[in-house]
Amino acid sequence: MNPAALPARRYRLLPGSRNAATRPSSAGSADHATSLSGRRVVITGGTDGIGLHLARIMTCQGADLLIVGRQREDAVRANLMHRQHYVRADLSRPDSPALVSQAIDALGWQKIDILIHNAAAGWVGPVEEQSAASVDELISTNLLSPIILSQLLTPQLRMAGGKILFIGSVSADQPCPSFAVYSATKAALSGFARSLRSELKGEIDVQVIHPGPTRTAFHTKSGFRSPRLARFFMPPDVVANAIFRRIERKHATSTVSHGAWLTELFRRVRVRI
Amino acid sequence: MRVVITGAARGLGAALTSRFLSARHSVIAVDCDWQNCKPGAQHEAHIRLQADLSDPSEIAGLVSSVRETGSVDVVIHNAGINATGPFDQIAVSAMCRVIEVNLRAPILMTSALLKQQLIAENGTLVFIGSLSSHLSYPGAAAYAASKDGLLSFARSLTPSLAKRNIACLSVLPGPLDTQHARRHAPQSADGTGRLDPAIAADKIYAALQRQRKTLVPGWRARIYSRIGTTAPWLAERIMRKAVFLPLCETHAETVREMPK
Ligand SMILES: NC(=O)c1ccc[n+]([C@@H]2O[C@H](COP(=O)([O-])OP(=O)(O)OC[C@H]3O[C@@H](n4cnc5c(N)ncnc54)[C@H](OP(=O)(O)O)[C@@H]3O)[C@@H](O)[C@H]2O)c1
Numbered sequence: 001m002n003p004a005a006l007p008a009r010r011y012r013l014l015p016g017s018r019n020a021a022t023r024p025s026s027a028g029s030a031d032h033a034t035s036l037s038g039r040r041v042v043i044t045g046g047t048d049g050i051g052l053h054l055a056r057i058m059t060c061q062g063a064d065l066l067i068v069g070r071q072r073e074d075a076v077r078a079n080l081m082h083r084q085h086y087v088r089a090d091l092s093r094p095d096s097p098a099l100v101s102q103a104i105d106a107l108g109w110q111k112i113d114i115l116i117h118n119a120a121a122g123w124v125g126p127v128e129e130q131s132a133a134s135v136d137e138l139i140s141t142n143l144l145s146p147i148i149l150s151q152l153l154t155p156q157l158r159m160a161g162g163k164i165l166f167i168g169s170v171s172a173d174q175p176c177p178s179f180a181v182y183s184a185t186k187a188a189l190s191g192f193a194r195s196l197r198s199e200l201k202g203e204i205d206v207q208v209i210h211p212g213p214t215r216t217a218f219h220t221k222s223g224f225r226s227p228r229l230a231r232f233f234m235p236p237d238v239v240a241n242a243i244f245r246r247i248e249r250k251h252a253t254s255t256v257s258h259g260a261w262l263t264e265l266f267r268r269v270r271v272r273i
Numbered sequence: 274m275r276v277v278i279t280g281a282a283r284g285l286g287a288a289l290t291s292r293f294l295s296a297r298h299s300v301i302a303v304d305c306d307w308q309n310c311k312p313g314a315q316h317e318a319h320i321r322l323q324a325d326l327s328d329p330s331e332i333a334g335l336v337s338s339v340r341e342t343g344s345v346d347v348v349i350h351n352a353g354i355n356a357t358g359p360f361d362q363i364a365v366s367a368m369c370r371v372i373e374v375n376l377r378a379p380i381l382m383t384s385a386l387l388k389q390q391l392i393a394e395n396g397t398l399v400f401i402g403s404l405s406s407h408l409s410y411p412g413a414a415a416y417a418a419s420k421d422g423l424l425s426f427a428r429s430l431t432p433s434l435a436k437r438n439i440a441c442l443s444v445l446p447g448p449l450d451t452q453h454a455r456r457h458a459p460q461s462a463d464g465t466g467r468l469d470p471a472i473a474a475d476k477i478y479a480a481l482q483r484q485r486k487t488l489v490p491g492w493r494a495r496i497y498s499r500i501g502t503t504a505p506w507l508a509e510r511i512m513r514k515a516v517f518l519p520l521c522e523t524h525a526e527t528v529r530e531m532p533k
Binding site for chain 2: 126127128129130132135136139143147148150151154155172173174175176177179180181183184185186187188190191192194195196197198199201
């Protein structure tokens with residue numbers, strides 16, 4: 001059975017996550033306080049999954065977007081909406097942050113309101129079977145590129161009094177023997193954000209949002225096949241919508257998952273042991 | 274016991290090497306730079322290897338050198354570097370190196386050692402993290418990232434390795450009285466409260482004997498750890514005031530003093 005065909009309401013979040021996706025989307029309503037018209041947003045990995053949905057929501061809210069992806073431009077052009085720009089940069093390569101920065105200069109953006117680090121690569125299996133190249137790919141894509149890109153775009157973010165958003169993962173704080181390197185990169189990202197937030201206080205806001213298991217192609221790309229489990233994963237539009245709602249808030253970290261507050265509590269307790 | 278210690282030429286690594294040697298264990302000491310080090314007692318129990326851990330091919334070479342001597346009982350991932358200053362003024366290359374040495378190297382090395390079954394049954398992997406995982410480390414965000422990643426990696430390995438009778442020990446030291454730590458401390462810091470690396474090495478040795486899973490060595494570090502876990506906002510304030518702002522001052526001064 002194709003999991004994508006399952007009705008969305010089966011993935012409703014538990015009570016307690018009242019801020020999350022249980023409410024119907026009001027993203028389009030004009031009186032919503034989170035309208036983004038005139039805001040400039042850079043999002044990595046906006047060609048698939050959560051990033052694709054998040055980019056759409058933000059564009060519908062009036063933002064100008066620069067989407068960063070590794071696919072060829074002609075392959076994504078058909079999917080681009082009005083006010084969405086695209087730059088091709090493979091974030092597993094060291095020159096990619098500079099490419100993004102050049103694209104921003106070419107657009108003439110002197111201010112960036114929100115920088116979203118969403119692109120990530122995964123790998124599933126015991127760590128001794130993971131090749132050095134794959135370890136390197138994960139560390140570069142999930143950790144090094146976000147660090148370097150954040151640094152390159154600091155001036156534009158400062159100008160706007162903007163925000164850096166890191167998409168983490170609930171796996172960052174749990175023992176994950178079968179994706180140890182992936183969770184290590186996500187934990188590292190979260191440690192990076194915690195320190196950077198304190199450093200940039202009053203200038204740039206830094207936020208981490210940890211999604212729970214989401215029904216995207218991410219798992220297949222990581223070499224993980226488990227359609228049975230995927231039935232219980234959240235749909236990406238629901239997750240993207242919940243992330244979007246949290247962007248307006250000032251919480252340093254939050255979780256988008258089944259029973260989000262419980263997971264967040266668990267996460268906080270866990271990380272502090 | 275046969276022990277591999279990375280970053281063994283100076284600081285905590287050197288102290289750990291002495292500690293294990295004095296307990297009559299044999300040590301394979303790894304470092305990228307053995308210059309200006311006291312000539313080590315050149316006996317069989319103490320092998321010195323040179324490897325730059327930021328380079329994956331040198332890690333592979335290191336692991337094959339270890340293989341020639343047989344499996345090991347303890348691996349201590351101790352090598353670590355730092356890059357401090359205001360975030361937007363730290364060189365990209367320096368931040369990359371921090372991640373490569375502190376995070377990628379232990380991952381690659383562990384993976385290769387496990388793959389080639391070079392870790393003996395009942396062996397232990399020791400990961401030297403940092404107290405920054407319980408606090409934050411403004412002024413060294415890439416360093417904080419690498420150490421959080423390392424401890425997460427250790428946490429993930431623990432259950433699967435336990436099945437093979439291999440244990441993991443995570444160590445979260447606070448400031449140590451080493452050259453490297455002093456170099457990255459704000460100029461105004463007077464160095465009180467730094468833990469003697471020899472004492473830290475003793476504590477790590479004892480924790481290993483007792484098969485502990487985590488260790489925060491020293492009472493000062495434990496107090497800070499407690500503050501970080503119970504009142505993160507307070508810990509953040511302290512770190513910003515005591516570390517970040519002085520670091521910025523130091524940085525501004527060095528920039529001023531630099532010849533134009
Ligand atoms: N899915 C989950 O269960 C889950 C759970 C927790 C956290 N997350 C996190 O949520 C974020 C989005 O995940 P997702 O599920 O939406 O994954 P996804 O569907 O695979 O989307 C990932 C996006 O990142 C892009 N990307 C990957 N590697 C890249 C590279 N080297 N250079 C440039 N772009 C690259 C992908 O491009 P392509 O279209 O070319 O592949 C895609 O646009 C990730 O940070 C992930 O870690 C996901």
